[in-house]
Amino acid sequence: MTRSSRLITSGIAVVLIAGTATAFAIVWRPVIPAIDPPAPHAFDAALIKRGRDLAAIGNCNECHTVRGGKNFAGGLPVPTPFGTIYSSNITPDAKTGIGQWSEAAFRRAMRDGVNRKGQHLYPTFPYDHFTHVSDEDDHALYAFLMTRQPVDAPSRQNQISFPLNRRPVISGWKLLFLRRDTYQPDATRSAEWNRGAYLVTGLAHCGACHTPRNALGAERVNARFAGGDVDNWLAYALNDRSHAPVPWDADALYMYLRSGWHPDHGTARGPMAQVVSNLSSVPDGDVRAIAVYMADISGAPTPDRKREGEATLAQARSPSQASQTDTAGATIYAGACASCHETNRPLPYGGVSLALSTAVSSPDPRNLANVVLAGVSAVEGERSPIMPGFADSINDAQMSALLNYVRARFSKQPPWSGVEKTVQDARRAQAAFLLTSPAPRNAPADPQQREKP
Ligand code: HEC
Ligand code: HEC
Ligand code: HEC
Known part of the structure; x- marks a missing residue:
């Protein structure tokens, strides 16, 4: 061997060793030793209560409780473009849950998306947001989960194809997309704004639904809150691309997030109904902080947008003449809506003027199809909005005619295309959703979450 080829060979060896070591460092995580499940009285009541509120803000029940199933016992199929991932049992059961997890193991899962045994977790578990949660809040969440009823519920097999079914692959995703920084307060903003920013970017993971994702399933950082997809719903844009006919402000956001309804915006449905249901039981100050921060995300409306919103409101408040046209859509609307x-x-039966509905002015008709098919169901013990579902009484062709008519009459946006297909997809999704969905808004998944400890 010449001197130079020896040099090249050892150079390659060094690169290979360094590469292997780097790959190993990226992929490998140690097992964290098992502990005996901590006794419930090891945690004080105030800490558990704080953990309960944080779990509600983080929607842990939404993904970890199957409708009609035991609280936090997991097993919910979460569909992703890459296959179905089942949520885990996060009750303190020693065998099938997280009973043997130390707090350090729990914190590592929240922050790095790694389980106690050192395996990488799929980002369907929104740790790309939970990574920003403070040590203190993770401590309270741990106390809350470790004091739940242990449930023996083995995990279910994910349905993902090769190579994504290999967990080491996830470490590559993390390298590209996981930013582990803790929240840095912005000194130029109020404490309330900072609290809101901390919750929204972290535990509340609003962007997990409201931000569009790239081909690898990561949120597009340069399109924050520009609107995303979830379970056949559009999670509307909440930034300056919002299609809400009346621009959102902090007070309206607060009322909507707190009660699920606002006279100028209507009601929260589908996955958002669950979010709102959880927010209805957390400290008022936190919901207000979220509203203040989100109002800033949506930004002050331009003078044009403001004027249009005011005109729409004025029009919506004076009941109009029924439309003079007699197309199929108009006839159904006049008779059924x-x-x-x-x-x-008034509530519970009075719905907002459809001119105020983001579902009608939205870029696609999914949410409108969903609400007309399923209606809006009552919330137990509250004077909440009620609308019947029309899935059984209006067929696909009639439904398409109705949606096209509603769009043309109540929004200033161009007509939708492919409405009939959307209606068919919505029917299919609804059938699937009824089988697999988490508890609906009127049935809080965890009664213990709601009672005051
Ligand atoms: C959007 C759905 C979703 C939400 C919201 C969610 N999780 Fe999960 N979580 C999952 C899924 C899916 C998994 C399984 C990931 C996997 O197998 O790789 C998981 C896994 C976990 C694990 C790992 C358990 C194990 O045995 O490996 C923990 C711990 C956990 N979640 C805690 C929480 C907490 C605490 C919250 C609320 C603050 C929460 N999750 C909210 C979907 C969710
Ligand atoms: C699990 C997914 C999901 C999460 C998490 C989520 N949203 Fe939503 N959100 C939706 C969907 C879907 C809709 C549309 C619902 C509808 O059509 O009624 C929506 C609607 C909204 C609207 C109404 C917008 C309009 O113009 O009518 C607001 C405001 C909103 N969400 C704010 C938030 C905030 C703030 C958070 C975090 C605290 C959040 N969302 C978390 C899915 C989600
Ligand atoms: C019995 C009264 C009732 C009937 C009939 C009814 N609705 Fe509703 N609708 C409501 C109520 C109440 C709500 C929830 C409050 C709200 O959002 O305005 C609602 C909500 C809606 C929304 C969501 C508005 C938003 O963005 O929040 C749409 C869209 C809608 N209805 C369309 C229709 C259409 C189309 C028909 C006819 C096929 C219809 N409704 C028939 C009472 C009714």
Whole structure:
């Protein structure tokens, strides 16, 4: 061997060794030793209560409780473009849950998406947001989970194809997309704004639904809150691309997030109904902080947008004449919808003027199809909005005619295309959702979460 080829060979060896070591460092995580499940009285009541509120903000029940199943016992299929991932049992059961997890193991899962045994977890578990949660809040969440009822519920096999079914692959995703920084307060902003920013970017993971994702399933950082997809719903844009006919402000956001309804915006449905249901039980100050921060994300409306919003509101508040046209859509609307949506009827049956609905002015008709098919169901023990579902009484062709008519009459946006297909997809999704969805808004998944400890 010549001197130079020896040099090259050893150079390659060094690169290979360094590469292997780097790959190993990226992929490998140690096992964290098992502990005996801590006794419930090891945690004080105030800490558990704080953990309960944080778990509600983080929507842990939404993904970790199957409808009609035991609280936090996991097993919910979470569909992703890459296959179905089942949520884990996060009750303190020693065998099938996280009973043997130390707090350090729990914190590592929240922050790095790694389980106690050192395996990488899929980012369907939104640790790309939870990574920003403070040590103190992780401590309270741990106390809350470790004092739940242990449930014996083995994990279910994910349905993902090769190579994504290999957990080491996830470490590559993390290298590209996981930013582990803790929240740095912005000194130029109020304490309330900072609290809101901390919750929204971290535990509340609002962007997990409201931000569009790239081909590898990561949120697009340069399109924050520009609107995303979840379970056949559009999670509307909440930034300056919002299609809400009346621009959102902090007070409206607060009322909507707290109660699930606002007179100028209507009601929260689908996955958002669950978010709101959880927020209804957390400290008022936290919901207000979220609203203040989100109002800043949506930004002050331009003078044009403000004027249009005011005009729409004025129009919506004076009940209009029924439309003079007699197309199929107009006839169905007049017969099935107008009596509740155009009469200033009070709640529970009075729906907002459809001119105020983001579902009608939205870039696609999914959410409108979903709400007309399923209606809006009552929340137990509250004077909440009620609308019947029309899945059984209006067929696909009639539904398409109705949606096209509603779009043309109540929004200033161009017509939608492919409405009939959307209606068919919505019917299919609804059938699937009824089988697999987490508890609906009117049935809090965890009664213990709601009671005051
Ligand atoms: C959007 C759905 C979703 C939400 C919201 C969610 N999780 Fe999960 N979580 C999952 C899924 C799916 C997994 C399984 C990931 C895997 O197998 O790789 C998981 C896994 C976990 C694990 C690892 C358990 C194990 O045995 O490996 C922990 C701990 C956990 N979640 C805690 C939480 C907590 C605490 C919250 C609320 C603050 C929460 N999750 C909210 C979907 C979710
Ligand atoms: C699990 C997914 C999901 C999460 C998490 C989520 N949202 Fe939503 N959100 C949705 C969907 C879907 C809709 C549309 C619901 C509808 O059509 O009624 C929506 C609607 C909204 C609207 C109404 C917008 C409009 O113009 O009508 C607001 C405001 C909102 N979300 C704010 C938030 C905030 C703030 C958070 C975090 C605290 C959040 N969302 C978390 C899915 C989600
Ligand atoms: C019995 C009264 C009633 C009837 C009939 C009814 N609705 Fe509703 N609708 C409501 C109520 C109440 C709500 C929830 C409050 C709200 O969002 O305005 C609602 C909500 C909606 C929303 C969501 C508005 C938003 O963005 O929050 C749409 C869209 C809608 N209805 C369309 C229709 C259409 C189309 C028909 C006819 C096929 C119809 N409704 C029939 C009462 C009714």
